Amino acid sequence: MTRSGGVSKGPAAGLQCGFGADDDPQAVRENRRLAVETVLPGADLVSVHQIHSSGVVVVEEPWGDDQRPRADALVTRRPGTLLGIVTADCAPVLLADHAAGVVGAAHAGWRGAHAGVIENTVDAMVALGAQRTRIAAAVGPCIAQASYEVDESFRAQFGDEDARFFAPGEAGRWQFDLPGYVVTRLQAAGVGTAEALGLDTYADPARFYSYRRATHQGEATYGRLISLVGIAR
Template sequence: MTLGSELLSAIPGLRHAFFTRAGGVSGGIYESLNGGLGSNDDPAHVAENRRRMAQQVGVTPQHFLSVHQTHSPDVAVATGPWQGGSRPLADAIVTRTEGLAIGATAADCGPILLTDPRARVIGAVHAGWKGALTGIVEATVNAMEGLGAERSGIVAAIGPLIRQHSYEVGNEFVERFIEADADNALFFVPAARADHAMFDLAGFIRMRLENSGVLMIDDIGADTYSDERFYSYRRSVHRGEPDYGRHVHAIALERD
């Protein structure tokens, strides 16, 4: 049902989970642990799936938080359950509140879970190509510092995402990255099709973490597109499916 990071698992007082799609109640294209509030799955099934995920990381469903993601560099600071029942528009959450699980929703994009064990600050990031390019990693590290973390003490884990051998993009995509920084050419290799390339999202995220001063980095290494244990937006498009499930990868500080 879950994968874990060796680096994060070694930290006392911390729970985390990179969820697979197994262990839930959803059926059909959503089989089975779909946590996507924005999907067209039965809301009762999604609620039960999220309850199971919350239980896995040791919190109540009300304390299992995600945001309304918009592929932005925006970060929400959580001190408790969202007020008013609405989720903030953001692509990362940071907190120092114990007993609160914060999650990144993903189905090909890069989930990153972070902690400063000494300061007891955690973060959860949804890093698609657009958010990664426009600064979601850096904004999250800055927000964690605002809660007392030190970037040199932050441990990060990159979860299941679409890997380079599955991520074909067009030349306009490549040009956008190279216009931002010529060194970004390192994250592309030629594809079999002319005028296309294969993009290394995981490598790009790692570079942005390292450039932010985060040097203790784990990478789960799983490919959401080729590995049927995971939901994949791109795979669903290639199969002509009308929708797709979402994972909510989560991290929480245990209560003392």
Template sequence: MPDTTGLRPIESEMLTAATKETAVRHGFFTREGGVSSGFYAGLNVGMGSDDDAGDVEENRRRVGAWFGVGADRLVTSFQVHSPHAVVAREPFKGEKPRADAVVTDTPGLVVGIVTADCAPILFTDAEAGIVAAAHAGWRGALGGIVEATVEAMEGLGADRERIAGCIGPAIGPDAYEVGSDFRERFADADPEFEAFFSPARDEAHAMFDLPGFLAHRLAEAGVRADTVDRCTYADEARFYSYRRMTHRGEPDYGRQISAIGIMED
């Protein structure tokens, strides 16, 4: 049995309350409790990284074991910063689908997404027995990954009035500096999106509030929402960060996982 004693996943009080007395379990995993080393040190689950493949596999086994399932029952997609959600009722065979949200109603299947500054969002309609995990970088957030995930859950029988969604650890508004072109994309989509930008030291740039923007999208979708207020860039001890890696000129970076599943009796 893989060692799970060092794992320190963050759990949302709102999701925990929403799934009380049900078999749904969730966790926003940190880099704590893994076997990777170097700048991957910890629980790196990024299969696209250049980390030792055996270490990544062991880290995924540990996450699966925390849920009480094998690593083969921990289902993730090939993330491409899209607004696409897929349904999984069994582990994917062969090439993984290119999508940024995975939805399931199958007990014993844990759906997850990996991040390193982008926002993870975990969803549940516990009454219907439907859960989802979504990956929301700025492209997916603007393009509609929240809405696509909710619609996919509804396709399985969820009711959006019962859906709860929690935004997990992501790059915070004090660390996410963007250029004018980036800001214009949002303003062109909806002038009200200007509310999620604030001044940066460089007058040609701005700071973007990704978690705040996603909370807005969840509210607009009619989903009650919660946010885990943790900045992946600022907290190196607990989180991997793509932007921190680029600022340091490191050659690669790890990824943390956020996952949710309906446990079997």
């Protein structure tokens, strides 16, 4: 979803759905309610306390906002459940095997993607009855290569096999293709379909929040977008 609508005010005005944005918690809860009612009215929204890890949790019953486990992906086959991931430049990845009734959602920043959160999410879906070749995955709005400048120390954490995701920039700098990297990890995990929306969070302040843009502009805080996938009752 974009930042349009919602009740949050100030630097993160709009449909701000993250509890870590120095926002009024009541506004965040209302924004999350509005998002749920837009996607799957009456569903239980379940999210995690994201930590840029490769951890995945299986949702069998919903939990409260103050009980969120520390992880970066969720999977479920429970009808009436919406899985929610919040992002502000990292890649939200939504996955579904419609035939099996299994869905997944992953927060894939470079650290989590590099550590295996994509593969772990697919594995967890398969354990619930999904088939890899039936899984369709979408990579939502995230920072694009043209906006993602990194340094030599960042580049050094990736091997030669990942060279195609780095375009040369200014001296000692590179432009990293996060959505391309995530799509490739999805394909390597065996999913049947994997596509990126091609929407750059950094370059479109009217529609998207961006951590890097807020940092470059010296803003006091930044909002979080929410991406949702679920199973109807």
